[in-house]
Amino acid sequence: MKYLQLNSSAEVKKTTKTKVVKMQLFDSLTQYRGDRVKLARLAKGMSGEDVANALGVTKQFISKLERGYPPADAMLSQLANVLGVYDSFFFTPRPHPLDGEHCHFRSKRSRTQTLANTVMARAEILDEFIRRLEVEVEFPVLDLPDVSELPLQSPSDIERIAEECRRYWTLGLGPINSMSNFVESIGIVIAHVSDVDDRIDAFTVNNVRPIIIRNNAKKSICRYRSDIGHELGHLVLHEGVITGDKVTENQADHFSSAFMIPRVSFINEFPKMRGSHLDWNALEDFKVRWKISLRMSLYRACLLGLITPEKMRTGFIHLNSKGFVSTEKGDDRITGDSPGMMQQAISMLDDHSWEAVLEDAMIKPEFVRDNFGINRPIVPQADNLVSIYKYKNFG
Template sequence: MDDRTQQLAFGAEFSPDKLRLARCAAGLSLAELGDLLGVSRQYAHKLEINAVPNPSQIQLLTKALGVTEEFLSSPRRGSVELEQCHFRSLRSSTQTIKKSIASQVELFELLVNELEHEVDFPPVGFDPFEVPLVSDDVIEKAAEGFRRDLSIGIGPIANVTRLAEKAGVLVVNLADADDRIDAFSLFNKRPLIVRNTAKVNPCRHRFDIAHELGHLVMHQGIETGCRTTEAQANQFASALLMPRASFGGEFPTMRGQYLNWTALGELKLRWKVSFKAIIYRAQTLNLITQDQARSGFTYLSRNGFTKREELDELLAQETPTLVQRAVDLLDHASWRKILKASGLSDELVRERFMLKVPTSPLALVK
């Protein structure tokens, strides 16, 4: 916008699609957008079709949505469609929630596209697994192949998030993501995994990342979300975190019909997985019977170990570092260039994506 005339710059056009994208990313309904601008829901809807906001409305929009005027006057180049996305979500999640998360990811990709002009991210270190997933053994082999691709052997994975980033996957935090979305992944120009920071269980976070890696490895070009694809990703995560070639040999012997919880605790701390995941894996590998597994799940439920378990506090919470390290490499001038090209604000990047951004150099003052 021209500061002198307070009109859109010559040649610039208002983009209704970009307004819709920013609104969905902010989680606002059309009625809420109307309240923000002091107009009706119907007029807010027109702004996302063919109406053009006045200068004061544009200022309100940029401030509330965390985008620039240039963002709202540039065309939308591609979009993140729900069919492309792998959501690890609860049944109560809605299309509106998923659309909001997908829109936030599209904004993040705008930032990443500009970052890649300045910083080289690691190349993608795995190939899609294209063998038909006709049996459990095939999924086991997919997880084993992923480990081979990254040369990590068959021992415990110290940091699953770091492993994903080593494989060229960008892992991003989304602040205040809806509790009904556990995790999300997408393979567009580059594979990406979104973490919900509302989930504070370290074992759950690790399993979620491994689950999303399963989607990225096995389900490229396949629409997911059904019980079959979710079960396949769960099995991949289980096999990735607890390889059959080594985990089975470490599983403790039974005390008659009872699980050895002390030994299982040591196993949990070594492999950094939940008791529940250990029991599922042990049953899958025929190390315990179905009745013994059911008894173990009952014990966990009776002791309130559904969301939090014993020993969780001894395991560190993993955090992504790759994108933050890329931002840290930039000086302030380069960062401003990237921010302007993406059309996002410092506030949005800090608050939505939980990234620390370069600050301006110190200025001399009187």
């Protein structure tokens, strides 16, 4: 059983750090960081012109601020309010800037670079926020198997790696009830980004504490589970590898399907054909049991030689004709699957500790709420030890 636990040493640390940051802020404008203005603006999803209009200045002035020109104190506070951060945010270096080497970002032609920059900026701020949160709360230890010595050349190699992962985590051969609960139980944070269109699916920040960031505009529960499996695949298969190309994306897709439903289970349970036709009622029941999409079922059946490529394409055409593209028949029969570790960690804190986390991370509560969908309820502090997996029923 894994626990979220309040750090006993956090109490003695929390009162001085914020004061030091504020003293640095008002003592020396030479430490002003224009790149942090740009980071906050991108995370907010605002253009330079948007910020300029909110402040009643020109976009050229905002550009100067981002190049390192320090604003007056009054303008600084207005800028911080617009971007949802504290003034001190602009006077701190970026300790862990994100780039392509730290992120597994799914390639998508329709995605713009501006959109990618927005999500990566949010991810960088979220990473710093979680690092600060971990001063107060102990998260589960990261527990990923080392598969670096296993071959990764063929589809059967990925099947074997997925099977080895299931053995390593003692998951057996049955359905995984909650992909979110499972992934969080092995020390990976899952967060949702808000107000981002569906050209962004999901991506992973592969730092000391991996973070899977998923777009909550995607409504399909099966797509959500598949996305989490895909990002887990990157973490398992692609340590130190720049991803986003067709090969690594296909490998992560294959891992996701093989991990969620092992091939021996799939072969034993995939519905038999009704003559030359797919049995759609049986396929829906199969989908609901394993919590995978009908499309994934057909794709995997073809991959394992249970149906022909022509029959798979016929199945896809049928689904398209019924309007089952982003959602499918049977989705409403599958229980929800959503992350809870970060919300629970925040809920464990008393008001003073929560305020200290925000001030040290230099972001305001509305930034966390609006960008990551996490509200901090004002509740009395409970016992110091709280089980994060009272519902640990993912296997």
